[in-house]
Amino acid sequence: LPRAVHSSLAAHPCNLYALDSRPEIHRARQMAASLASASASLASVARRPAASPSARGRGRARAVVVRAQASPAAEAPPSDLYEVTLPKPLDVKFARGNDGGAYCVVVPPEAKYDAFEIGDKIMKVSASFGNEVWDASSYGQVIYAMKNRNGDIYLQMKRMNGDLSALEVNEKSSAFKSERGGGNYGSGTKEQQMNNYSKKKELEVQRLDMFDEGIALYNKDDFDNALIVFEEVAALEPKNFMSDNFETSTEIFKVAQYNIACCFSKQDQTANSLMALKRCMASGWTDYRKIRTDASLSNVQKTPAFKEMMDKFDEPLINQNAINFMKNMFGAKK
Numbered sequence: 001l002p003r004a005v006h007s008s009l010a011a012h013p014c015n016l017y018a019l020d021s022r023p024e025i026h027r028a029r030q031m032a033a034s035l036a037s038a039s040a041s042l043a044s045v046a047r048r049p050a051a052s053p054s055a056r057g058r059g060r061a062r063a064v065v066v067r068a069q070a071s072p073a074a075e076a077p078p079s080d081l082y083e084v085t086l087p088k089p090l091d092v093k094f095a096r097g098n099d100g101g102a103y104c105v106v107v108p109p110e111a112k113y114d115a116f117e118i119g120d121k122i123m124k125v126s127a128s129f130g131n132e133v134w135d136a137s138s139y140g141q142v143i144y145a146m147k148n149r150n151g152d153i154y155l156q157m158k159r160m161n162g163d164l165s166a167l168e169v170n171e172k173s174s175a176f177k178s179e180r181g182g183g184n185y186g187s188g189t190k191e192q193q194m195n196n197y198s199k200k201k202e203l204e205v206q207r208l209d210m211f212d213e214g215i216a217l218y219n220k221d222d223f224d225n226a227l228i229v230f231e232e233v234a235a236l237e238p239k240n241f242m243s244d245n246f247e248t249s250t251e252i253f254k255v256a257q258y259n260i261a262c263c264f265s266k267q268d269q270t271a272n273s274l275m276a277l278k279r280c281m282a283s284g285w286t287d288y289r290k291i292r293t294d295a296s297l298s299n300v301q302k303t304p305a306f307k308e309m310m311d312k313f314d315e316p317l318i319n320q321n322a323i324n325f326m327k328n329m330f331g332a333k334k
Contacts, residue, residue: 081123082115085154090146092116096139096235097166104157105167116157119164124156128224140232144224147264147272207236207252214259223263230256230263249283258285262296273300274309281313288314 086092092113093106102122107113122136128148133156136142146153160166214229233256241250261276277291277300291297292310300306 080159081156082159083154083156084115085152086112087152088146088149090153094122094139094142095167096232097121098168099166100138100232101166102136102139102142103160103167117159117162119160119162119167121158121160121166122155123158124154126152126154138228138232139235140228140230143231143235144228147227148224148269203236203238207233210236211252211256214256218259218263221266223266227260227263230260234260247284254280254283254285257283258291261300262294265297265300268299270300270303270305273297274303274305278309 091106091108091110092104094102095105097103104116104118104120104122107116107118122142124133125136125142125145126132126149127134128145129150133154134141134145210229210233214226214233217223217226217229234253237250237253241248243250257276257280261273261280264270264273264276277297281288281291285291288310292301
């Protein structure tokens with residue numbers, strides 16, 4: 001995130017961590033909008049005359065990033081669909097695709113996961129409770145359903161046959177590929193660089209808007225939908241991120257994980273809350289006092305696993321093992 005956003009973290013009145021609405025954030029959003037406009041103008045100038053009108057139209061479309069929503073896909077042939085029912089926890093891993101859907105990215109070498117292939121897309125998922133099956137409309141909704149379900153998880157998958165285009169970070173123009181293949185630097189490369197930079201800035205603003213939506217849902221005690229939005233925010237973390245001070249996670253990712261933990265704690269799902277807190281602290285969160293005292297985490301704070309986890313990340317000033325050792329040395333009664 002830009003430094004203006006990086007420094008805008010503050011405690012929310014409802015004990016949920018939020019990104020405030022100070023003028024710096026508005027300026028960051030305006031800057032991203034201006035960059036997108038400039039990118040579109042430069043792209044139209046740099047694009048080669050040989051490109052067809054339809055190709056030029058597609059280039060402009062790719063320069064704009066909108067909030068990802070899964071569009072109704074044409075029904076796939078039965079041979080492209082398969083079904084699996086698996087017990088929790090799932091070792092197969094999923095990631096957010098460019099269309100907002102959930103795609104398989106890690107397949108463990110176990111027989112029960114033989115049906116999966118990297119790149120396969122989740123089309124349907126069992127609801128968080130009961131026998132209902134939901135359409136997999138977004139990555140956040142899929143992850144929410146999986147985390148909240150108590151029983152086995154049903155998945156209807158679409159076989160993508162090795163097509164990983166939905167997981168590509170940036171689409172590359174034919175002009176860029178041609179120049180890169182020939183070792184040249186020209187208008188195609190400049191256009192690609194501008195498009196990538198513009199998309200990066202648009203994504204930052206998109207995440208802020210989604211984050212604000214999650215905060216609003218939380219304040220209405222709509223923890224289910226807040227969880228879906230915060231999962232989306234976390235899934236939009238840039239790959240291979242590195243800040244000026246060499247941090248490998250953005251501030252908004254840390255705060256999103258913290259807020260996911262708050263939502264799960266409010267729902268008394270302490271195991272999921274602990275998992276989100278671990279991700280939060282592992283990504284660089286160091287406000288341990290906030291975690292220990294925040295009323296939004298009161299349910300998870302009462303669990304024995306919470307103290308054990310916190311002592312690993314934030315060692316207490318007085319070590320209990322040292323106290324027991326001293327008692328034994330001097331024969332103190334227990």
